[in-house]
Each structure stands twice: as structure tokens, then as C-alpha cells.
Amino acid sequence: MKFAEYVGYDALGLAKLVADGEVSAEELLDLALGRLEEVNPRINAVTQVFAERARQATNIPPHGPFGGVPFLLKDLGAQLHGTVTTQGSRVFKDAISNEDNAIVSAYRSAGLNAFGKTNTPEFGLTAVTEPALFGATRNPWDLTRTPGGSSGGAAAAVAAGIVPAAHASDGGGSIRTPASCCGLFGMKPSRGRVSFAPLGEGWGGASVGHAVTRSVRDSAALLDAVCHPRPGDPYFLTPPETPYLSEVRADPGKLKIGFTPFGLMTPEIDPECVAAVYDAAGVCEALGHEVEQINVQADFAGMSQAAGTVIAASVAAALDAEAERRRKPIGDDEVEPLTMAMYKRGKGVTGSEYVRAIGQVHAFGRSMASLFQAYDVLLTSTLGSPPIPIGWLTEDPRRYTERLFAFMPNTQAFNNTGQPAMSVPLYWTTDGLPVGVQFVAKMGQEALLFRLAGQLEQARPWFDKRPEL
DSSP states (O other): OOHHHTTSOOHHHHHHHHHSSSSOOOHHHHHHHHHHHHHHHHHEEEEOOHHHHHHHHSSOOOTTTTTEEEEEEEESSSOOOOBBTTTTTGGGGBBBBBBBHHHHHHHHHHHEEHHHHHHOOOOOOOSSOOTTTTTTOOOOTBTTTOOSSSSHHHHHHHHEEEHHHHHHHHHHHHTHHHHOOOOOOEEOOOOSSSTTTSSSSGGGGOOOOEEEEESSSHHHHHHHHHHHTTTSSSSSSOEEESHHHTTTTTTSSOOOEESSOOSSSSSOOOOHHHHHHHHHHHHHHHOOOOOEEEEOOHHHHHHHHHHHHHHHHHHHHHHHHHHHHHSSSTTTTTSSSSHHHHHHHHHTTOOHEEEEEEHHHHHEEEEEEEHHOSSSEEESSSSSSSOOOOTTTTOOOGGGHHHHHHHSSSSSSHHOOOEEEEEEEEEEOOTTEEEEEEEEOOTTTTTHHHHHHHHOOOOOOOOOOOOOO
16 A cells, blocks of 8 residues: 555545455554654654554554554543653653553554654643644644644644544644644534543543544544543543444434624634635535524633633642652743743632632533524634744733634633534635634534534535645
């Protein structure tokens, strides 16, 4: 098999070739490693490679729905026994995991062969992937621009054809943002859909693990593989009776879709993103859905402020725990300025302030739920602009927050409500940059979104749209 053929399959397609004896798992690994060697020096997507470990795994007979398929893990939220999980930080550059966490164990059981880890910003705190530890990841569609964050390394690796799918996680838009920037499909599952065992919840329940993929069916099958609760999970959703993979080609029926061409946090968004929303609304209408423009009203600023309190306290707790473990304070030279600012903010959060922030986040979720009594799906732009230039977000610290929410005004809300939300690559700018559109459903209704995504994928195929690099 040549690379041109390899890149023509999604992960399930490659697994079928292995199962049918048309290609071996070792051959697929060689292709992935070859592509990695060719493109990674330009995009800096993969920061750790454990090729020999992965090669030994090819000696195990293929099993599971993804038997023999090469895979990449995000260097945050994916603990693989015997490998370092840096979380994008110099603080944890030598932190070797002594066990697989739940999602990695599930991937192994599904037959995936992890051979490396992908770049992420420090602790996943921002919407671009430019950590001091490993340097900036670049977007395969335009090397001067970001692939987004915090799963930017994962998305860049998939867009560049190293792998057809990669692990990702989302605490404020970290699956959907890079999916939009890189022309991929990105589903953020509902809160409680994917276990965080053996660790605790991320950012008060805002964070959830899953993947970025080129095909909808890969995303569905990957979620099928990992959506099983573990004993002691503080909250969980029961796995679906019908596998998500079966939903991808199911008829979604006539949906009532409300859309807004405005941003939720910052109303004005880039004209290309506005055009992407109207285009997607037109596609949905042509497919027979009832589509209407709506005005989405909620206390988005209050929600974001409360979420910031929760995140800052979480950063402080994590760094204090590490300082206690090693009996040495975290130095200013060990973390980036943004992280240190979050740490200092978190140190000032009292217990009562944290509880009030959680309550405000939950109240926001209740207020948003009323919208979904009237509509099956909300449609927005995923982002406020196409991919931004490398360095733009952080070049002026005084304007960081303003620029952050100008870039990602629409994603954080649904981490805090816990609802499933997906970015779908239906639009490209006049300059050839991908622009995703976001679809949000009620809590626990990933199946509905997968049905709609499958329908959109058939109506407006994107699988063969790849950057030239």
C-alpha cells in the first residue's frame, strides 16, 4: 500500500483491510510513521513517538472494530502506561504514567495501536497550540496559522494524513475549535458520556474526552468504544441501546433547527463565518428540516466568569498537589505567564466562591435548556473567525481575553451546559481555509447529532478535501 491509497480510507476502512488480510497492521504503522517523518518537521503536531512499542503491538492478532489501525493520543487526558504525560507543561515533562486511564484502555480494547502523543497548550488552557515546552503546532492548510487548541496537535496530524483519527478532549471548545480550523469532524460528547477514571472530573465537569476524525462514522464508532462508565464514576450516562455507528446512516427525520449568524460571547463574527452559517442553514433546509433564525439570549458573560473561577481553582489545585508531591514550590520559570496568572487567580478563590461559581454554571445550563424545548438543534458558527495567525492570540497580553472570545465565542457555553455539540466541515473560505459550523442538541442526544452529521456528510462530502502541504 502507498500513502495515496492509505489516506483514501478512514479508520474503519483501514481496519477492514487488516481484517480481510489485504494489508497488515505493521504495514499501516510503517505508512503512518513515514508520513509523520515527512510532515511533522513542518507542522510539529506529534511530540512523542514510541515506534518500537507500537511495532511490538502489531504482533498481537488484530481485534476489535479498529484492529491494527495506527492512532495518536493527546498529551493531555490520555495516560498510557510507561509513557510521559506532560500536559504540555515543563512541570510534568518527566511524569511517567504507571497505568492506562479508562479511555486509553478502551482504545486498546478496540484494537487501536497508539504510537505517539500530540501537542497541546499548557494544561489545555487556551484555543491555540503554542506551548513553551514543545513550540507551536502549525495548520496543514496554512503553515502561518494555528490548527486551534487545545487538541491542535491531534487535528493537525489528522488533517496532514498521519492518521485518520486521533484522541482529543474538550473543556471549552478543544475538540470543536481544531476541527473547525483543520477541516475535520469534531464531536464533543455530553457530560458523563466518557469516563475520566481513575482521575477526577475535569474543570467541574466541563471537560470530556473523545476524538477528531475525517469521517462521521469513525467518530461514532470511537464513541461506541469508550462510552462505558467505570465503577465509581461521579456521574455517567447509560450507553445507548443502538450503537452510534448505526445512527450515522439513520434518517434524522424532520428537525426543527434554530440558527444564529452572531456570536454568543461576542456578537460580531467574521463575515466568512456568517456566510458559513447561512450556507449550512440552506443545506439543512434543502434536506427538509425546518430552519429559522433565532435570537439566543442568556448570561454568557456571567457563565464565562464563573467557568473561569472553576478553571483557575482547578489549575491551582493541580499545581499545589504537584508541589506537595515533590516538596518544592512551582517556580515562575516552570509555567507560562498565562498559567501562572490562572494559578494566582485560583489561589484566591475561596471555597464558597467555588461553590457559587458551580451553581452559576448550573443555572446557566437550566436557562439554556428552555431553548431546546422549542428546537431540536441549535446551529451556530463554531468559531468567530477562520484560523488565526500563529502568535496573534498571545502577542498582546492586555488583549488576550478580548481576542480569545473573538476567536471562540460559541463553544464554551456547551461545555458548561454539558450538552453534545459537533463541528462539521461544510465551508471553506475564498482563501481555501476551512470554517466549521456547530450543531448543538439536548443533553444525551449524540445519536440525533450523528444522524444529522451523516446526512450532511452525504449531502456535502468533505472526506477528500485535504491540504496539499
